[in-house]
Amino acid sequence: MSIGRSVTRFRFALMMVFGLLFSAGVYAQGAAGGIPTDEASISAGQALFSGNCASCHAVDKKVVGPALKNVYDRRDVAWLTKFIKHPQKVIDSGDEYAVALYDQFKPTIMPNQEVSDQEILQILAYVKHTTDNPPVVDETEVPGGGEGSNAQAAGVDSNLLLGIIAVLMVLLVVVLVVLIVLAQVLSKYLKQQQGLSEEDQEYVAQKFDLMAVLKSQAFVGFASFIFVVIVAKTVIDGLFAIGVQQGYAPDQPINFSHKLHAGYYEIDCKYCHTGVEKSKNANIPSANICMNCHNSIRTTSPEIQKIYKAIENNEPIQWVRIHNLPDLAYFNHSQHVKVGGIECETCHGDIKEMEIVQQHSILTMGWCIDCHRKTDVAAKGNAYYEKLVEIHESKTKAPMKVEDIGGLECAKCHY
Ligand code: HEC
Ligand code: HEC
Ligand code: HEC
Ligand code: HEC
Ligand code: HEC
Ligand code: HEC
Structure with a gap:
């Protein structure tokens, strides 16, 4: 035992030593320009590139974004690392080069990339290797190459799960019936046998009585329990749905995920909901905005094909509206945002x-009023409010709330 363990430890120690030596070697090699040149980094970089970047970039030609050839000469590694992780941040910071790039490629934008500093070095290693050795076959030539392979893996369809459960249930029932029939045939056969002990005979004489089971207290109790649970759930769901639509989350015609787009890729809300700062309505984006990216990302996905179809037929995607105030109420996004x-x-x-988006707030009049009573007006630096604040402060020390500027007046919210 203990010998085996020591051997394992020894092997482990050896591996550590080799590992350290190896990475030290890689580091030494990469020190020139910071970009590694070893095989392992290049092939790791190739995999990362085709998984994350190839839908928009190729090394030697423009796809959705610029050709990445020589990019490490255009910018240094520190800049590239910052840009690849948070392109919009670099652009927003006013970096001249980034802004020029943005202007050249707008309205397409590069979403944030979830890659580590080391992975970025590996990607650059691959880009540099491919730049220096152009004959190498570039698997990433086909935009969106290899995307079909994981298109299906995105998640198990819940309908499929239900189907599987149904099939399993049917199988179980069939097995049960077969077992009952078998038991009856067997006991019939045994009854005709001679020389069974008294005990055995009594056992064989027992019959399986379905009616008895169905009438038994345990079964009746169980069935009523299930029934009550189902009825209670239906009634409660129904009550919650009356008048108030909180939690409303209808299925949409396209499986569009905010978690993926706004969460994981950190695409700004305003990029799609273009009205939030300018108008009453936030706006649902048209298919053209989707196309800024999806003319090259996941082009073969059935969900993305639906976008193409909408554009082809020149009709809007039929998104189901979730938030909806009655016509008598007036709400303005730009005023609030x-x-x-x-x-x-x-x-x-x-x-x-x-x-799937769901309605988070109850959107009743009480909800609007409550916030207007509690919330301070963001008056700082707003010339429009300077006079009002002055008047307000001459009367009271309390901060100026929305109700103080007319936020409770019927006519402000009702036409
Ligand atoms: C959705 C498309 C998209 C994806 C995916 C994408 N990019 Fe970009 N990339 C762009 C666009 C568009 C630009 C031009 C700048 C802009 O408009 O934001 C750009 C610019 C760049 C630049 C600056 C190029 C230059 O000429 O200076 C680098 C470097 C870059 N991307 C690297 C990457 C890497 C590495 C990945 C993968 C980890 C990646 N990008 C994934 C679209 C994309
Ligand atoms: C890539 C485009 C895109 C981005 C980015 C995006 N959305 Fe959306 N949003 C949509 C689309 C398309 C719909 C309609 C389909 C749906 O409800 O999922 C929608 C619907 C909504 C709705 C429900 C509208 C209704 O019918 O009442 C809200 C609320 C919303 N988005 C808020 C946000 C917020 C907040 C952000 C930023 C955190 C954001 N969105 C980012 C495209 C986008
Ligand atoms: C700024 C770029 C960008 C915009 C704009 C954009 N998407 Fe996406 N979308 C992506 C990226 C990146 C992915 C992830 C691709 C992947 O996983 O390989 C994606 C994935 C998807 C998927 C999942 C596809 C699949 O098969 O799993 C759907 C559906 C989708 N987008 C719909 C939309 C719709 C509808 C719009 C317009 C309202 C839109 N997208 C706008 C970048 C964008
Ligand atoms: C003060 C509360 C409030 C804030 C803040 C707010 N919304 Fe809304 N939003 C609403 C209400 C209320 C509605 C329903 C409006 C209606 O039915 O007329 C709505 C509706 C929407 C819709 C449906 C389409 C439309 O224009 O009616 C979208 C999309 C949306 N909001 C996105 C956003 C985004 C993105 C932001 C942030 C930039 C945001 N909202 C900030 C309260 C808010
Ligand atoms: C999260 C808090 C919040 C909620 C919820 C909210 N509001 Fe407001 N509302 C504000 C703030 C803050 C202002 C002040 C904006 C400004 O400085 O002009 C405001 C201003 C207004 C104004 C302009 C008032 C004036 O005197 O100029 C109207 C109209 C309004 N809201 C309608 C609504 C309606 C309708 C709802 C409900 C559907 C609602 N608001 C929900 C915070 C809220
Ligand atoms: C801050 C915005 C706001 C103010 C101020 C406001 N309301 Fe409302 N009111 C709403 C909204 C939003 C609705 C729709 C949601 C609902 O039915 O709860 C509504 C609904 C109503 C309804 C219809 C209720 C129903 O069940 O259909 C009446 C009546 C009404 N308001 C009267 C008033 C009167 C009278 C005042 C002035 C004392 C007033 N409101 C001030 C936002 C406001």
Whole structure:
């Protein structure tokens, strides 16, 4: 025992030593320009590149984004690392090069990439290797190459699961019937046998009585329990649905996920909901906005094909509306988002975590009023409010709330 363990430890120690030596070697090699040149890094980089970048980039030609050939000469590794992880941040910071790039490629944008510093070095290693050795067959030539392979793996369809359960149930019933029939045939056969002991004879004489089972207390109790649970759930669900639509999360015609787009890829809400800062309505994006990316990303996915079909037939995607105030009420996004400085999440919940959007707030008049009573007006630096604040402060020390600027007046919210 203990000898085996020592051998294992020894092997482990050896591996550690080799590992250290190996990475030290790689480091030494990479020190020139910071980009590694060893085989392992290049092939790791190739895999990372085709998995994350190939839908928009090729090394030697422009696809959705620029050709990445020589990119390490255009910018240094530190800049590239920052940009690849958070392109919009670099662009927003006013970096001249990034802004020029953005202008050249807009309206397409590069989403944040979830890659580590080391993975970025590996990707650059691959890009550099491919730049220096152009004859190498570039598997990433086909935009979106290899995407079909994991298109199906995205998640098990719940209908499929239900189907499997149904088939299993049917199988179980069939097995049960076969067993009962077998038992009856066997006991008939045994009854005709001679020389059974008294005990055995008594046992064989027992009959399987389905009616007795169905009438038994245990079965009746169990069945009524299930019945009561189902009825209770239906009634409770029904009560919650009356008038209030909170939690409403209809299935949409395309499996569009905010968790993926706004959460994982951190695409700005305003990129799609273009109205939030300018108008009353937030706007649902048209298919053209989707096409800024999906003319090259996941082109073969059946869900993406639905976008192409909508554009081909020149008709909008039939999104099901979730939030909907009655016509008598007036609500304005830009007033709350731009002027009031309120985050989307305050009213809509954590959209970045939602696969399917659901209505987070109750959207009753009480809800609007309650917030107007509690919330301070974001008056700082807003010339429009300076006079009002002055007047307000001459009367009271309490901060100026929305109700103080007319947020409880019927006519402000009702036409
Ligand atoms: C959805 C498409 C898309 C994906 C995916 C994407 N990019 Fe980009 N990339 C762009 C666009 C578009 C630009 C041009 C800048 C802009 O408009 O944001 C760009 C610019 C760049 C630049 C600057 C190029 C230059 O000429 O200076 C680098 C470097 C880069 N991307 C690397 C990557 C890497 C590495 C990956 C994968 C880990 C990746 N990108 C994934 C679209 C994409
Ligand atoms: C890539 C485009 C895109 C981005 C980015 C995006 N959305 Fe959406 N959003 C949509 C589409 C398409 C719909 C309609 C389909 C649906 O409800 O999922 C929608 C629906 C919604 C709805 C429900 C609208 C209704 O019918 O009442 C809300 C609320 C919403 N988005 C908020 C947000 C917020 C908040 C963010 C940022 C965190 C965000 N969205 C980012 C495309 C986007
Ligand atoms: C800024 C780029 C961008 C925009 C704009 C965009 N998407 Fe996406 N979308 C992506 C990326 C990146 C993926 C993930 C691709 C992957 O997993 O390989 C994706 C994935 C998807 C998927 C999943 C596809 C599948 O087969 O799993 C759907 C559906 C989708 N998007 C629909 C939309 C719709 C509808 C719109 C317009 C309202 C839209 N997208 C706008 C970048 C974008
Ligand atoms: C003060 C609360 C509040 C804030 C903050 C808010 N919304 Fe809304 N949003 C609403 C209400 C209320 C509705 C329903 C409007 C209606 O039916 O007229 C709505 C509806 C929507 C819709 C459906 C389409 C439309 O225009 O009616 C989208 C999309 C949406 N919001 C996105 C956003 C995004 C993105 C943000 C952040 C930039 C945001 N909202 C911030 C309260 C809010
Ligand atoms: C999360 C808090 C919040 C909620 C919820 C909210 N509001 Fe507001 N609302 C504000 C703030 C803050 C302002 C002040 C914006 C400004 O500085 O002009 C405001 C301003 C307004 C104004 C302009 C008032 C004026 O005197 O100029 C109207 C109209 C309004 N809201 C309607 C609504 C309606 C309708 C709802 C419900 C559907 C609602 N609001 C829900 C925070 C909220
Ligand atoms: C901050 C915005 C706001 C203010 C101020 C406001 N309301 Fe409302 N009101 C709403 C919204 C949103 C609805 C629709 C949601 C609902 O039915 O609860 C509504 C609904 C109503 C309804 C219809 C109720 C129903 O069940 O259909 C009446 C009546 C009404 N308001 C009267 C008033 C009167 C009177 C005042 C002034 C004292 C007033 N409201 C002030 C936002 C407001």
